[in-house]
Amino acid sequence: MTEAYILIVDDDTALLQALPQALYLRMPGMRVDTCDSALAALELLKAHDYDAIVSDIKMPGMDGLALLSRVQEMRPDTPTLLITGHGDHNLAIQALRGGAYDFIQKPIDRDYFIAALRRATQTRHLRRRVQEQQHSLELHAKSLERTVQERTHELVEANAAKDEFISMASHELKTPLSSLKGMTQLLHRRLERASSPEVNSLVSMENSIRRIEVLVNDLLNISSLETGMFALQCQRCDIVELTQSLVNEYVVGTNPHPVIRVKLPAGPIEVDVDVERIGQVILNLLSNARKYSPSGTPIQVALDVHDAEVHVSVQDGGVGIPADLVPQIFERFYRVPGTEVLTGSSVGFGLGLYISKQIVEHHNGHIHVESTPDQGSLFLVSLPLPVASDVSNEHANFETSSQTP
Numbered sequence: 001m002t003e004a005y006i007l008i009v010d011d012d013t014a015l016l017q018a019l020p021q022a023l024y025l026r027m028p029g030m031r032v033d034t035c036d037s038a039l040a041a042l043e044l045l046k047a048h049d050y051d052a053i054v055s056d057i058k059m060p061g062m063d064g065l066a067l068l069s070r071v072q073e074m075r076p077d078t079p080t081l082l083i084t085g086h087g088d089h090n091l092a093i094q095a096l097r098g099g100a101y102d103f104i105q106k107p108i109d110r111d112y113f114i115a116a117l118r119r120a121t122q123t124r125h126l127r128r129r130v131q132e133q134q135h136s137l138e139l140h141a142k143s144l145e146r147t148v149q150e151r152t153h154e155l156v157e158a159n160a161a162k163d164e165f166i167s168m169a170s171h172e173l174k175t176p177l178s179s180l181k182g183m184t185q186l187l188h189r190r191l192e193r194a195s196s197p198e199v200n201s202l203v204s205m206e207n208s209i210r211r212i213e214v215l216v217n218d219l220l221n222i223s224s225l226e227t228g229m230f231a232l233q234c235q236r237c238d239i240v241e242l243t244q245s246l247v248n249e250y251v252v253g254t255n256p257h258p259v260i261r262v263k264l265p266a267g268p269i270e271v272d273v274d275v276e277r278i279g280q281v282i283l284n285l286l287s288n289a290r291k292y293s294p295s296g297t298p299i300q301v302a303l304d305v306h307d308a309e310v311h312v313s314v315q316d317g318g319v320g321i322p323a324d325l326v327p328q329i330f331e332r333f334y335r336v337p338g339t340e341v342l343t344g345s346s347v348g349f350g351l352g353l354y355i356s357k358q359i360v361e362h363h364n365g366h367i368h369v370e371s372t373p374d375q376g377s378l379f380l381v382s383l384p385l386p387v388a389s390d391v392s393n394e395h396a397n398f399e400t401s402s403q404t405p
């Protein structure tokens with residue numbers, strides 16, 4: 001056991017000499033201070049942090065119980081043992097209620113006294129260790145907190161710098177890209193008018209420009225979403241007509257023309273949407289349906305009304321998505337590992353579905369997918385109908401084929 005430091009308080013000078021001697025014999029290495037009154041003990045307590053205090057309970061002037069209550073205030077972790085007269089049970093109970101660690105009856109049984117003191121000093125030692133550990137844990141927690149704060153600050157700054165870079169780079173790329181596109185279109189028209197065979201060599205250049213445009217637009221979208229600058233410009237429009245014209249646009253602009261079967265209601269369905277943005281979502285779904293299906297596989301587009309929502313679905317018969325990866329396809333930069341682009345260009349950052357989901361959710365809608373590997377996928381976009389609209393269920397379904405532009 002480590003060296004202990006004890007204070008013994010007793011007005012009986014004989015006992016004040018005998019007890020330390022008994023202690024030195026049984027507990028070598030022990031340091032003992034003695035004093036013959038509670039007041040003297042309080043002075044010593046101010047200067048020393050004892051491992052235990054042993055005090056007679058009956059003393060002239062301030063007695064042991066009063067001393068105990070002062071010890072509780074000054075040194076609450078220091079165990080105090082009180083010496084009581086033989087059979088003085090009431091005092092012993094009072095001592096324990098007052099917070100004494102133990103009581104020792106007179107005449108003092110040396111073995112009991114030593115054992116009680118040993119327990120008391122061990123308790124003090126353990127309390128001290130717990131306090132030290134608590135203190136070092138607190139320091140550790142504080143330093144961890146500081147590190148987390150510093151790292152968070154660094155990450156926030158790095159993230160802001162990244163957002164700024166993406167925003168700047170995509171804006172800087174957009175302007176020269178637009179003029180390059182314009183010049184190529186002009187050249188295309190001129191060569192066409194001149195019936196020049198050179199026109200064919202422009203096609204791959206135009207395709208490359210289109211691909212870069214997709215990437216730059218994805219970056220611009222991400223940038224506005226991340227920086228909270230994403231805003232919708234909603235207007236009332238007929239989503240049936242919008243879907244049909246988007247399908248037509250997609251079929252005409254894609255080579256070779258994809259086979260798209262369209263099932264739309266006969267009459268209009270009015271919704272409040274940002275036409276550009278919802279167009280972007282539907283075109284992205286069409287483009288994915290084509291990319292992840294063998295060439296020539298038909299794509300189905302359907303539109304109908306359910307409760308207070310309009311559902312636009314794009315279904316393909318392509319490679320599908322493993323069930324456990326479905327939730328991840330809407331994450332930023334996520335692409336299903338091992339899924340190859342089967343038709344058309346493989347350009348993409350894995351941002352299209354993330355952006356689509358954000359757009360749909362900004363319209364208070366949701367996007368849902370059902371997919372079976374090797375059989376195909378169905379992406380369903382649900383958008384709320386305007387509250388006061390009188391959308392009737394009378395729209396007769398009809399089927400059109402947009403195989404040929």
Ligand code: ADP
Pocket residue numbers: 288289292316318319320321329334335336337339347348349350351352353354377
């Ligand atoms: P990108 O197509 O540019 O990689 P997206 O965000 O549009 O990015 O899609 C994320 C991933 O989800 C794709 O890489 C692909 O693995 C998977 N995916 C999307 N649409 C389909 C689909 N119709 N069929 C199979 N997999 C798809």
